[in-house]
Amino acid sequence: MRGWHGRSLRTKIFVAFSALILTVLVATLGLTQLVVGRDATRTLSRELRTTGQVFESLLKERATRLQTNSTLLASDFALKRVFATHFDPASYDPETLASAGLSYRQRIGVQLVWMTDETGKLIAASPANQRVGQSLGGLSPLKEALANQSAAGDVVEVDGKLFQMAAVPVLGPDVIGFLMLGQAIDDPVAAQLKVDTHSDVTFLTPRQVFASSWPVAQRNLWHDFGLQNPALLQIGTERFLSLVVPVRAHLDQPLYALIQGSYDKALTPLHALQWRIAIIGTLAMLGAVLIGVFLAGGITGPVRALVAAMQEVLRGNLRYRTHVDRDDEIGFMARTFNEMVDGLEEREQIKDTFGRFVSRDVAEAVLSGRVPLAGERLEVTILFQDIRGFTALSEKLDPVALLRLLNQFFTEVVAAVETEGGVVKQFTGDGVMALFGVPQARTDHPQRAVRAALGIVSRLEGLNGRLRQDGLEPLQIGVGIHTGEVVAGLIGPDARVEYGVVGEPVNLASRIEALTKDFTATILISKEAAARLGAEFVVGRAALLPVKGKLLPVEVVEILGLAGGHLDARPQLP
């Protein structure tokens, strides 16, 4: 999922669209397959059943026609006359009867003509049959014809072949015999039924196939069928739906007609439909991709522009504005962003301006609201710096040149203080007061103050070099440092409030700075500050000196430079 979350919005929208379309497509195809497939099966089953009914009608119609033909033939007076000869052995003429049978076969296209006397004894047959002379009274359909003295029909097996058979009485005017006509149900009949019904037809009993429209090699045998009706069978490469219809017949086993229709052909419309759906679906997919790209571009383009704007702002360019001309949520977001950057820029300007009068850190602390209004007790380190002999210098120099010199000097001092995270609290004409540990609390504020003092000394050397080149006296300074607890906060009336610290340590730091001149030291720090330093600094003399305003002398330590450093803060003797 991390991979997914990592994707761009455009990819996500595009993938979501594609997935939706694909799901709809697959669901449509699946549903079509299910519904149309089931419908095709149902339709084919219904068609097969209809075929079964048509097929029964055809058989019945054939039987009726056969019976009609038989009745017409039996009405032939010449036949009746020949038939009547069997009453008299002297005139009995079976050859003529048999030849008449042959003539009838040719006349109406039947395969079997039998003639019996009025009791059912076979007296002539065409083609010749060994049953001549035997009684057929027990054989359907003659049995029924004898019983009712009228025409009857049935499907029977004769010498291993299937026949539709009719038995009609020959009247003279009473029944003087029966004429039986048999029409074979064979492969050509099955083939014709296939032409009429568009279904394959097989006549079979559980033991034997009698006739079929299938080639011999592909005929289904009884054991191919399960209990299902209709059943789906694979024949060759094609699937067929098979319906078994019972056929009324008098055989030693039940006779069935197996009607088969191609399942695959029935599904052809479904496949065509599926193809169309697939094509339409693919086009829809392509459309969706285009729409997705367009839509995603419409959404993500402005978002990316916004992101670019944010990055630009992050890099500090507060003048950068994004240009998204829309009325929707994204347009709103862009406008809000621009307003936000307006606010940021304004605040930065305030901070800049503010920082020029107070320290940057203080400005930031005040602007961010980190300074409590009631003030707070903090341990800080206070640094006082002063230029020695400033009065003499101011007398020698032109005031403008003096101011430029001071500004050059203070620039270096401020840089040195701020490098160590200190805050220049105020300029005292020829010196500065700097605080360490406020407004940003730092535990190493004594070290930082000392490093800043050494930094001022170091930078002063560069300035003094330039002063010597100009033929001026180099400046000498004194720095006093003390660490102690003060109250830090905003001082002054609401209209002219300023950030500052109050407390005894501030005075003491100033006093210590004043000691540097008499003690001829550049940097002097109090015992409290010295106690917090490590081995980082080179320490000079230590002394217990009396301080103005204090009853007890104060213990101070001279700082000479950084351990291993080339700095030397020893005062340069004139």
Place this chain on the structure above:
Amino acid sequence: MHRVILSILLTLLSALCLAGVVNANPATISGSVTGADGAAIADAVVFVQTPTSAQSATPPPEKSRTMEVVDQVNKAFVPGLRVVVVGTSVRFPNHDQIHHHVYSFSPAKTFELPLYKGEDAAPVVFDKVGVVKLGCNIHDWMSGIILVLPTPHFAVTDGSGRFVLENLPKGTYTLVAWHALSKLKPEETAQPVELDADVPNVNFKLALLPARARPAVHGVRAEP
């Protein structure tokens, strides 16, 4: 007229001779023919059975033969049953306005009167005892019977199944009954009758086959 009376007398004489008993005072045998259920059977023929030898006896001389008629009226044989003594000639006049083609394949008399109208057909002599079934080659439903008997002593039952055999000389007879649908052969119905005076109640019981409808084609019954 004299010839007629003479012929009747001759017939009666011959009949008395056949009966084996000659009696100058004729008597009457009457009775009925009923089915197994007691229902009256019409159109049954009761006649005096003659010895077998008598059947093959030479027919009466030409002159003694009578002429009977089976008419064809409204596409039907009228009457449907005609009983004749062997040797009788039967004419088949056609009183319809259409042709008929009368035939019989019966062994007792096989004949054919090809298409004719009116009185054109020659009479047919029925010279053999037996049942002759008549048909028309054109009209399948037309059916008639000529029962050829060796004796003039016969009677046909009326609608109530009654028959009357008159003018029989006294003596001993064997009577038999025949019907077109009877399951019994006539000899199986034989009843000896001692005729001294009139015998009023000779009853025959016959079992009949179901009356068969005329052959039909495709269930449509041909109407005459």
